[in-house]
Amino acid sequence: MITRFIDKAGWPRIIIALFLLALFIAAPFVGVRVDTSLSNTLVRFGMNGVMVLAMIPMVQAGCGLNFGLPLGIIAGLLGATLSIEFNAEIMTRLVELAGQYKITWLTQEFVDNWRAAIGFGSAIVIAVPIAAVLGWFYGKLLNRVKGDEMMIATYVGFSSVSFMCIAWLLMPYKHPAMVWGYAGHGLRTTISVEGYWLHVLNDSLAVNINEHLKIPTGMLIFFAVMAVLVWVFMRTKTGTAMTAAGSNPEFARASGVNVDHMRTISVMLSTVLGAIGILVYQQSFGFIQLYMGPFYMALPAVASILLGGASVNKAGILNVIVGTFLFQGILTMTPSVINSYLQTDMSEVIRLIVSNGMILYALTRKVRG
Amino acid sequence: MIRKLFDIIANNAVPAVFIIISAFAIPLSGYSGTYLVQELITRIGRNSFLILSLLIPIMAGMGLNFGMVLGAMAGQIGLLLIYDWGVVGIPGMVLACLIGTPIAVLLGMFCGAVLNRAKGREMVTSYILGFFINGVYQMVVLYLMGWVIPITNPTLLLSRGYGVRNAVSLLGIRGVLDNLLPTVIAGTEGAKQFLSVQGNGAFFVMHLPFLGGAIRIPLATLIVIGLFCVFIVWFRKTKLGQDMRAIGQSQSVADSAGIAVNRTRIIAIVISTVLACYGQIIYLQNMGTLNTYNSHDQTGMFSIAALLIGGASVSHASIANVFVGVVLFHLMFIVAPVAGKNLVGDAQIGEYFRVFVSYGIIALALVLHAWRRNREREASRRSLRGNKGGE
Numbered sequence: 001m002i003t004r005f006i007d008k009a010g011w012p013r014i015i016i017a018l019f020l021l022a023l024f025i026a027a028p029f030v031g032v033r034v035d036t037s038l039s040n041t042l043v044r045f046g047m048n049g050v051m052v053l054a055m056i057p058m059v060q061a062g063c064g065l066n067f068g069l070p071l072g073i074i075a076g077l078l079g080a081t082l083s084i085e086f087n088a089e090i091m092t093r094l095v096e097l098a099g100q101y102k103i104t105w106l107t108q109e110f111v112d113n114w115r116a117a118i119g120f121g122s123a124i125v126i127a128v129p130i131a132a133v134l135g136w137f138y139g140k141l142l143n144r145v146k147g148d149e150m151m152i153a154t155y156v157g158f159s160s161v162s163f164m165c166i167a168w169l170l171m172p173y174k175h176p177a178m179v180w181g182y183a184g185h186g187l188r189t190t191i192s193v194e195g196y197w198l199h200v201l202n203d204s205l206a207v208n209i210n211e212h213l214k215i216p217t218g219m220l221i222f223f224a225v226m227a228v229l230v231w232v233f234m235r236t237k238t239g240t241a242m243t244a245a246g247s248n249p250e251f252a253r254a255s256g257v258n259v260d261h262m263r264t265i266s267v268m269l270s271t272v273l274g275a276i277g278i279l280v281y282q283q284s285f286g287f288i289q290l291y292m293g294p295f296y297m298a299l300p301a302v303a304s305i306l307l308g309g310a311s312v313n314k315a316g317i318l319n320v321i322v323g324t325f326l327f328q329g330i331l332t333m334t335p336s337v338i339n340s341y342l343q344t345d346m347s348e349v350i351r352l353i354v355s356n357g358m359i360l361y362a363l364t365r366k367v368r369g
Numbered sequence: 370m371i372r373k374l375f376d377i378i379a380n381n382a383v384p385a386v387f388i389i390i391s392a393f394a395i396p397l398s399g400y401s402g403t404y405l406v407q408e409l410i411t412r413i414g415r416n417s418f419l420i421l422s423l424l425i426p427i428m429a430g431m432g433l434n435f436g437m438v439l440g441a442m443a444g445q446i447g448l449l450l451i452y453d454w455g456v457v458g459i460p461g462m463v464l465a466c467l468i469g470t471p472i473a474v475l476l477g478m479f480c481g482a483v484l485n486r487a488k489g490r491e492m493v494t495s496y497i498l499g500f501f502i503n504g505v506y507q508m509v510v511l512y513l514m515g516w517v518i519p520i521t522n523p524t525l526l527l528s529r530g531y532g533v534r535n536a537v538s539l540l541g542i543r544g545v546l547d548n549l550l551p552t553v554i555a556g557t558e559g560a561k562q563f564l565s566v567q568g569n570g571a572f573f574v575m576h577l578p579f580l581g582g583a584i585r586i587p588l589a590t591l592i593v594i595g596l597f598c599v600f601i602v603w604f605r606k607t608k609l610g611q612d613m614r615a616i617g618q619s620q621s622v623a624d625s626a627g628i629a630v631n632r633t634r635i636i637a638i639v640i641s642t643v644l645a646c647y648g649q650i651i652y653l654q655n656m657g658t659l660n661t662y663n664s665h666d667q668t669g670m671f672s673i674a675a676l677l678i679g680g681a682s683v684s685h686a687s688i689a690n691v692f693v694g695v696v697l698f699h700l701m702f703i704v705a706p707v708a709g710k711n712l713v714g715d716a717q718i719g720e721y722f723r724v725f726v727s728y729g730i731i732a733l734a735l736v737l738h739a740w741r742r743n744r745e746r747e748a749s750r751r752s753l754r755g756n757k758g759g760e
Binding site for chain 2: 067141144145146147148150151152154155156158159162163165166169170186299346348349350351352353356357359360363364365
């Protein structure tokens with residue numbers, strides 16, 4: 001019974017789960033509040049959840065782990081910066097349009113009250129089509145390099161991030177909150193979203209259980225909605241065809257599934273989810289990180305879903321939830337608990353070893369013959 | 370016919386593009402020829418050894434060994450220890466190599482064993498392995514050194530008493546190999562000027578009257594690199610080298626021919642890791658400072674980018690590719706920031722541009738390789754089907 005469970009869950013996962021449990025048990029003894037830690041873990045879970053969710057479509061369609069997540073993140077960054085750049089225009093246009101089409105509830109007052117949500121919403125609205133287009137090209141590319149997707153995805157991510165470094169400097173953004181003060185052009189490396197949509201999801205419907213434990217309900221609901229959407233999509237006709245294309249391409253083709261088409265859709269979906277994921281992350285984190293910011297963002301997401309029990313060619317929602325919770329739990333707990341115990345910050349080293357160890361474990365497992 | 374043309378273009382596209390970029394960027398940068406040649410010779414001495422260490426795994430069909438950073442880390446541990454023990458000069462370098470070798474062998478064996486479990490995904494696996502071992506390396510250097518591993522020199526340690534400082538000055542071995550046989554090529558004026566500077570001794574001065582300034586040649590380093598090239602040429606002809614090439618062609622055929630495939634693959638990675646260890650030591654003796662936590666980070670990426678720019682592919686690389694690659698890649702490295710600054714008034718753009726090119730070129734080479742392989746597979750399948758239809 002126990003051996004069956006261990007076999008199914010895999011050793012690394014159990015060790016890490018036990019480690020996390022030990023950290024939670026040890027926390028009170030070194031003066032770290034469990035409720036604060038839990039609250040932090042929940043926030044980080046919500047922040048990163050959607051980006052981990054972005055792994056599912058590509059894994060299911062047989063494109064492997066999406067190391068090219070930075071491409072989606074870039075779309076998200078474009079959405080965020082454009083939404084801030086045109087923030088005022090978006091608001092006035094919205095009221096104008098409401099007047100034109102006689103939408104009575106969409107008044108100036110309503111827009112003023114919901115500024116943050118509208119800004120965040122428009123960032124998503126701008127980011128999604130960009131992500132879809134980038135994803136389409138990315139998907140077409142990955143179709144031509146079957147068998148080497150993961151390595152190429154990594155470098156597609158890297159080169160697009162470094163290409164955007166040049167673009168962030170050259171694009172004609174004007175908003176004074178975003179460009180370098182002295183030069184008057186070129187975006188800053190970090191842009192605060194305060195005054196736009198800081199904590200727009202975190203704070204909506206948030207439940208304060210006590211002063212240390214706060215549940216970011218809005219963000220968790222947003223994650224849940226995205227997860228349900230992905231879950232439903234994977235069960236539609238297209239989703240099933242996608243899974244078939246991933247688990248056995250020859251068989252899928254024989255039953256009339258256009259494998260390449262399915263793979264392209266999965267990559268587009270992954271990229272779009274990556275774009276939405278980074279926006280959720282930013283509204284909680286408080287800053288838009290440009291330039292080299294998105295560079296290594298794929299690795300935590302990849303490690304999370306693997307930690308949750310996914311393999312290189314099979315992943316589900318449960319893997320996302322378990323994995324993100326475990327991974328973010330460790331990231332939250334190691335600095336606070338181990339620091340108080342050893343007086344040093346080992347979190348970075350532990351993060352490196354755990355996340356990359358997990359990816360290595362998944363890559364070296366014999367999956368198919 | 371068109372196919373052949375496509376192949377020729379695909380095979381040489383990368384170096385050609387680079388030559389074109391450089392042709393535009395060099396005049397824009399405004400650097401003098403002497404300066405560029407001096408910089409290039411320095412960089413050939415600094416980087417070639419590291420890049421040469423990539424050749425053997427490619428021969429064995431294991432692709433680009435992103436795991437070479439493992440060797441680099443082993444070399445750095447050797448350097449940290451000799452710094453602590455106060456061994457300087459050539460003996461220091463040799464000792465660092467001797468310390469680094471067993472660590473590199475162990476890491477290489479580990480890397481090879483892991484890669485044998487991930488056949489067909491060697492590159493991405495070795496890449497992640499680099500990150501993983503980086504975590505272990507940081508743990509050793511940041512926590513165990515000075516605590517478990519005795520470090521006596523307080524200048525090496527962080528103020529808290531354990532863990533190595535971020536920047537370690539390698540004055541003791543700085544340039545010892547480069548200046549072992551100091552050589553200068555100079556014009557008549559340049560030579561006078563050069564020798565008049567205090568402390569500028571030269572073992573060998575070559576006069577080229579038309580030359581404006583003086584160019585220092587790291588002769589000993591170049592000799593070491595030359596010997597290494599000879600080693601590779603010789604190694605290809607040995608039984609082991611032939612085995613590796615057979616495995617690179619087809620693992621199953623090699624296996625049925627009685628070659629111990631897994632064992633040979635491990636040996637290929639071990640050799641590459643050990644050589645990368647020596648390469649990193651040569652690299653750092655030229656640089657003169659060790660960034661304990663970053664020096665190895667970019668080693669893999671830059672070496673691989675340089676090799677690919679030299680016209681190598683994932684499955685085929687020669688010694689010529691190494692040197693063409695070093696020259697072209699570093700030419701861009703030197704001129705891009707200044708060219709960027711002169712072109713758009715911002716040095717940062719040139720800086721980002723060269724980072725973009727490094728990553729972009731690796732992406733492009735990987736795509737071309739995968740694409741070609743898939744096309745070949747498709748073609749062979751089609752020909753198989755065609756034969757069957759004919760019978």
